[in-house]
Amino acid sequence: MKKYTYQLFALLGSALMLSSCGNQNGNSSSGALNSSNAEKVYVAPGEHDEFYAFMSGGYSGNLTVYGLPSGRMFKEIPVFSQFPTSGYGYSEETKPMLETSHGFVPWDDSHHPDISQTNGELDGRWIFINGNNTPRIARISLTTFETEEIIEVPNSAGNHSSSFVTENTEYVVAGTRFSVPIPQRDMPINEYKGNFQGALSFISVDPEHGHMDIKFQIIMPGFNYDLSHPGRGKSHGWFFFTTYNTEEANSLQEVNSSQNDKDFIAAINWKMVEEYVNNGGGKKVPANYAHNLYDESTHTATSTMKKEVLTVNPLDVPGAVFFLPTPKSPHGCDVDPSGEYIIGNGKLSADLTVHSFDNMIAAIEGKKFDGEAYGIPILKFEDVLAGVVKSGGLGPLHTEFDGKGNAYTTFFISSEVVKWKLGTWEVIDRKPTYYSVGHLMIPGGNSRKPFGKYVVALNKITKDRYLPVGPEMEHSAQIYDISGEKMELLYDFPTHGEPHYAAGIPAELLAPKSKKIYRLDENKHPYAVLTPDQARVERKGNEVHIYMSTIRSHFTPDNIEGVKVGDKVYFHITNHEQDFDVPHGFAMIGQNTSELLIMPGQTKSSVWEPKKPGVWPFYCTDFCSALHQEMQGYVRVSPADSNIELSWSLGED
Amino acid sequence: MKKYTYQLFALLGSALMLSSCGNQNGNSSSGALNSSNAEKVYVAPGEHDEFYAFMSGGYSGNLTVYGLPSGRMFKEIPVFSQFPTSGYGYSEETKPMLETSHGFVPWDDSHHPDISQTNGELDGRWIFINGNNTPRIARISLTTFETEEIIEVPNSAGNHSSSFVTENTEYVVAGTRFSVPIPQRDMPINEYKGNFQGALSFISVDPEHGHMDIKFQIIMPGFNYDLSHPGRGKSHGWFFFTTYNTEEANSLQEVNSSQNDKDFIAAINWKMVEEYVNNGGGKKVPANYAHNLYDESTHTATSTMKKEVLTVNPLDVPGAVFFLPTPKSPHGCDVDPSGEYIIGNGKLSADLTVHSFDNMIAAIEGKKFDGEAYGIPILKFEDVLAGVVKSGGLGPLHTEFDGKGNAYTTFFISSEVVKWKLGTWEVIDRKPTYYSVGHLMIPGGNSRKPFGKYVVALNKITKDRYLPVGPEMEHSAQIYDISGEKMELLYDFPTHGEPHYAAGIPAELLAPKSKKIYRLDENKHPYAVLTPDQARVERKGNEVHIYMSTIRSHFTPDNIEGVKVGDKVYFHITNHEQDFDVPHGFAMIGQNTSELLIMPGQTKSSVWEPKKPGVWPFYCTDFCSALHQEMQGYVRVSPADSNIELSWSLGED
Known part of the structure; x- marks a missing residue:
């Protein structure tokens, strides 16, 4: 039945x-x-x-x-x-x-x-x-x-x-x-x-x-x-x-x-x-x-x-x-x-x-x-x-x-x-x-x-x-x-x-x-960089924190040295745009995570654990301006036992 | 300059x-x-x-x-x-x-x-x-x-x-x-x-x-x-x-x-x-x-x-x-x-x-x-x-x-x-x-x-x-x-x-x-179940392999017991449909992965690592028939030290 x-x-x-x-x-x-x-x-x-x-x-x-x-x-x-x-x-x-x-x-x-x-x-x-x-x-x-x-x-x-x-x-x-x-x-x-x-x-x-x-x-x-x-x-x-x-x-x-x-x-x-x-x-x-x-x-x-x-x-x-x-x-x-x-x-x-x-x-x-x-x-x-x-x-x-x-x-x-x-x-x-x-x-x-x-x-x-x-x-x-x-x-x-x-x-x-942007002056993210001169790189043990800002058409900083294999590198990126529909993206070659897509006034963070020494580029993934293709930077990764100190170029002068 | x-x-x-x-x-x-x-x-x-x-x-x-x-x-x-x-x-x-x-x-x-x-x-x-x-x-x-x-x-x-x-x-x-x-x-x-x-x-x-x-x-x-x-x-x-x-x-x-x-x-x-x-x-x-x-x-x-x-x-x-x-x-x-x-x-x-x-x-x-x-x-x-x-x-x-x-x-x-x-x-x-x-x-x-x-x-x-x-x-x-x-x-x-x-x-x-289906008789997946009577559950140490078939509107097997906390449970699911546009989906509550969406004739596998004893349901995620809501089953998960043997109901008679 x-x-x-x-x-x-x-x-x-x-x-x-x-x-x-x-x-x-x-x-x-x-x-x-x-x-x-x-x-x-x-x-x-x-x-x-x-x-x-x-x-x-x-x-x-x-x-x-x-x-x-x-x-x-x-x-x-x-x-x-x-x-x-x-x-x-x-x-x-x-x-x-x-x-x-x-x-x-x-x-x-x-x-x-x-x-x-x-x-x-x-x-x-x-x-x-x-x-x-x-x-x-x-x-x-x-x-x-x-x-x-x-x-x-x-x-x-x-x-x-x-x-x-x-x-x-x-x-x-x-x-x-x-x-x-x-x-x-x-x-x-x-x-x-x-x-x-x-x-x-x-x-x-x-x-x-x-x-x-x-x-x-x-x-x-x-x-x-x-x-x-x-x-x-x-x-x-x-x-x-x-x-x-x-x-x-x-x-x-x-x-x-x-x-x-x-x-x-x-x-x-x-x-x-x-x-x-x-x-x-x-x-x-x-x-x-x-x-x-x-x-x-x-x-x-x-x-x-x-x-x-x-x-x-x-x-x-x-x-x-x-x-x-x-x-x-x-x-x-x-x-x-x-x-x-x-x-x-x-x-x-x-x-x-x-x-x-x-x-x-x-x-x-x-x-x-x-x-x-x-x-x-x-x-x-x-x-x-x-x-x-x-x-x-x-x-x-x-x-x-x-x-x-x-x-x-x-x-x-x-x-x-x-x-x-x-x-x-x-x-x-x-x-x-x-x-x-x-x-x-x-x-x-x-x-x-x-x-x-x-x-x-x-x-x-x-x-x-x-x-x-x-x-x-x-x-x-x-x-x-x-x-x-x-x-x-x-x-x-x-x-x-x-x-x-x-x-x-x-x-x-x-x-x-409908909201068009996030106001930068209201950004309370603990790792926000509200002006480019606050951009910096800090080491805490094997963690490297990169406090980065971005605006058409560059990242600040754009060249970073002193990162080592075995480090856990945090990119904390604040988009300084305050115009509607000008996001910036961020991607790092070989990352074991996704990109970041960062809206105007917003801060987002990504972790990268570099596995090989070398000079590795990052770039903006969202076509943002006539000079978008130039919006890039490099991170130098040295061997774990290197004694190279952290340094970076603000890329602004 | x-x-x-x-x-x-x-x-x-x-x-x-x-x-x-x-x-x-x-x-x-x-x-x-x-x-x-x-x-x-x-x-x-x-x-x-x-x-x-x-x-x-x-x-x-x-x-x-x-x-x-x-x-x-x-x-x-x-x-x-x-x-x-x-x-x-x-x-x-x-x-x-x-x-x-x-x-x-x-x-x-x-x-x-x-x-x-x-x-x-x-x-x-x-x-x-x-x-x-x-x-x-x-x-x-x-x-x-x-x-x-x-x-x-x-x-x-x-x-x-x-x-x-x-x-x-x-x-x-x-x-x-x-x-x-x-x-x-x-x-x-x-x-x-x-x-x-x-x-x-x-x-x-x-x-x-x-x-x-x-x-x-x-x-x-x-x-x-x-x-x-x-x-x-x-x-x-x-x-x-x-x-x-x-x-x-x-x-x-x-x-x-x-x-x-x-x-x-x-x-x-x-x-x-x-x-x-x-x-x-x-x-x-x-x-x-x-x-x-x-x-x-x-x-x-x-x-x-x-x-x-x-x-x-x-x-x-x-x-x-x-x-x-x-x-x-x-x-x-x-x-x-x-x-x-x-x-x-x-x-x-x-x-x-x-x-x-x-x-x-x-x-x-x-x-x-x-x-x-x-x-x-x-x-x-x-x-x-x-x-x-x-x-x-x-x-x-x-x-x-x-x-x-x-x-x-x-x-x-x-x-x-x-x-x-x-x-x-x-x-x-x-x-x-x-x-x-x-x-x-x-x-x-x-x-x-x-x-x-x-x-x-x-x-x-x-x-x-x-x-x-x-x-x-x-x-x-x-x-x-x-x-x-x-x-x-x-x-x-x-x-x-x-x-x-x-x-x-x-x-x-x-x-x-454009291909409409995958032919089931050409399915060479090593874990495929080509007829429902091949459906089974096998234990290899702490791995449990569930060989499952699916067709409107049931999974075979649909009730599984003898899984333990600490097991790594592999669902290998073969969709037995051979009509165009009749996928079945598979999801398990609390899974630390995504669903599977399985096309007609295809086999896909997912891993689940249950963390808590209990009776946990799975179901079809793609509304496939008038009785889609009935397309479900349960896995009983016992404590790690349980001695309950694997058993399952084929749900077919």
Whole structure:
């Protein structure tokens, strides 16, 4: 029987994968319409895009910034992964950002960006994103577009139902995907059921500087927690998580986690839990996790290891946690702008289930339960149901909203986006995607105020959409105009890494406050050289510290002698430019690290351990001026037993 | 005096930087024309771009693939830098690719891609690119779009006048930018003049499999060698290199390397040198350099350290090396499709100098020399000159050709592309760039057969061209239609890293042979698991080897016990898919390396050193099917002194 189920799934998967790739041309428009679509996505030289789209990098570990409607990538912001391009995760200043309780981790899998909100509307201060593999949440500044903070999430594994914010950014929420022994310990895997648990973490965000702290973790039954979204408006104070594998299987999950006809959406009254812990509730338990902060004034990150976390047993806070039955392995968990509708997309179901917040409250108040799971009350499906969307599609995953009463749901298996009406549940339009769409994004679509002009479909299979580039292809996005009754496919554009979710925001909310330079007179880096006459070289035992400044088109100093094989040579380089877009780069031949890319007013440091005597050049790696090619210098490296003293030329007179 | 010169340059630089940024809107077209430009760059969903453009990543160390005219990025191919996205430089199979004589180097600065040629025309077999910092040349397959080979270049530093191929890809040529002591040794930097030297390396390319070998290095005077291009047609057999810093200054180069009114283009008769070494000429000298090869059938790289290299003193091959005087610090060195014209762009000169190959041969035959430099004959400027282009621009850098008798030169300081006529030297058109253009690229522009439909300008300063994203911006490209008499600016698109040069090729020459999968039945990886029943776990001392297979939607095995703290756990994972675009990813929580991204039919390996007892999950990182979220497993890690035996569940019945 199991075997049969398994084969059925395999067959289903292959067949549908094929069928979704049958039509290789996604453009049903006529030539005339093409030209109009061309104009709609064309941003002429000198003009700017209308929206920013922040796309998770997925397995790149980073966050990419695109413009809409053009689909052009403006930046890759390194977050969880080493980034040789700028030296992130290689420079002395940024290596602490990638420290964890497991040691230095140079990679992660970033999934769901979410922009900070005030009163349920995008405020454009920060963007958060989760590290899915080694559980972490990062906060990125939307003025510098740099990662400012990363906090590890203990008792978690596969930090997937993350990182979504409450409507005043009181919390960024991180839910485990995989349940594990809490605390982690050596135990047989097949004792999973009833013993493993899942942590849902509420991480407070300081309203002034954004600093994160794990306020509490709710320790839930050993299900898989897939996605989540906050309540908003009337449901503000609640948070909703989809679960799957309520079967608590630990092997061959593709079959064994798909047995139950219904799994759950977990509804969490986090305000109630917050009050409970504010009154001394919860239990502090030992847990090692890293908290990494990047300070913009010192241009330097620090890593601190925290030692304990506050856990909450949901049974100790009656009335705070409920389960809403939801058809078969729901994936996305989306809440409409009014906060009334909670949509569970049963990925193995054809229909969308929409729960009603009002119905849920009424059912809770009426104590109409349908049993419990590990002591947590289960509400009756019929009691909380608002409606069912008979979509006709297969494999619904995610839903976003246009703020005009419509919802848009992706269907992975039938490769389409379906537009439907909130309240009447009628299907209004459907358009194919190429191919196998995952998430979709409408700017502000996860807030009280969406900007419903475009929807972007983030597709998982690319195949023939672009010129072929060998077995490995980029993933692909498609942008649709949703300003009319029917959706209109405008354009395909490749995306870098594997964008899972994305967060969009109107350009006018971010562009005016984007930082252009770092002020040199505000540079508090301990090794900064604020004027060229402070440039110098110092020896401390076998460490050599080179305090260097750089400006078009030279380094100061530019000739250095007295370094020896076996020395650890630190280059501390301050970029003295104060004009926008004049970085300098620094590279040393044979370095066992990356380059440094140093923004105006910034200081960065790199370590070089020369292995051979000789005269070795360094140079600027970013073409900065007409005399960039002349921007170079030499370090003389003498044998370890040499008695040559340190000396250097300032190269200035 | 020196001080004055320096200040003048600083002033000049700032003033021109400002002036180049004054006009913030690059679009001089009317609204009606815009719409036509929109159509020209729009590639409708389901349609394909007309050209591939391979852009160097610059300080990303990689190579990116774009489509033209759309400007969309299809891929980032990791070459010289670690790439967390796919595990390149982290996986056991690819770590050897980044070995050098200085040890493991995780980064480089990639500058000038060049596509292999047959009879002077693009043949689309391979693309070569240089590592500028730790001198290396890479060869990338244009069927798999993977880096297949990297060879280090000894006696070099700042491998900039690289990597250009001769017209039958007999050689890929690598010239040093910085001169250094040869062999490297401890000596005072200020003894540079007369003692440092520059190596120009001719690297043979096996016509069948493309393997590279350094055939010989010509040891030249201690100038800086900036750029180079091959002769073609009648000048096939020659190679041309620009030099600067013929002053042989070693400090404050921006001033001290700009004193001479003329520097040189070095003309190398490589056929003559080849014959010389084929007859036993040259001197083998000790030199350590790495040669790294990736084998597509084993999916594995190996690194070999070579021990000697053949050097040639140009004075030993009379008639093989000459200097052509060329105005002030020439940067680009470009040869027209006929092979007659050699263009030296004096970057501090307003005019372009065009040398004539025929004139050069006549002058050599007439022995009309104007002295010598370190024994190398200097030809008379007037004797070799073909013409001067009175461009009216400032800071000429690079020239490409459209195959219709026209040349296009970039001007960094005056921010423009100037179109001029070969032979008459008249200026036909000029268009502004935004801002400060470096290289430019016409597909096939460095061959006997350019495809002169578009030119792409690769700009160095971006500033306000796109939505702002903090102090660090991507660089920017602009595409112009050059099918008519006047150039027409079509579109701006951001580029990833810092593209220096680029190489373009018509899609029809590459697309048909692009590989879609690796055949599983051809997988010769020593740790491959070709059928799921070969999946197993083996202990060898404290090494645990997990031989794993993966297919939608499970790993085999999926539960593993008996691993202990202190073990070194190797995951060897074979992707059993045989469909296009179905990679699987693999990540293990807390890993101190990147993920693996495994293409269909491929095997990759990752090492994990678990530090804590517990039950730790792994999962697929690439959304591969409707049941991707179920694609996971667990490893139980017991304390070091545990006596639990290895066991695993195949997860298949």
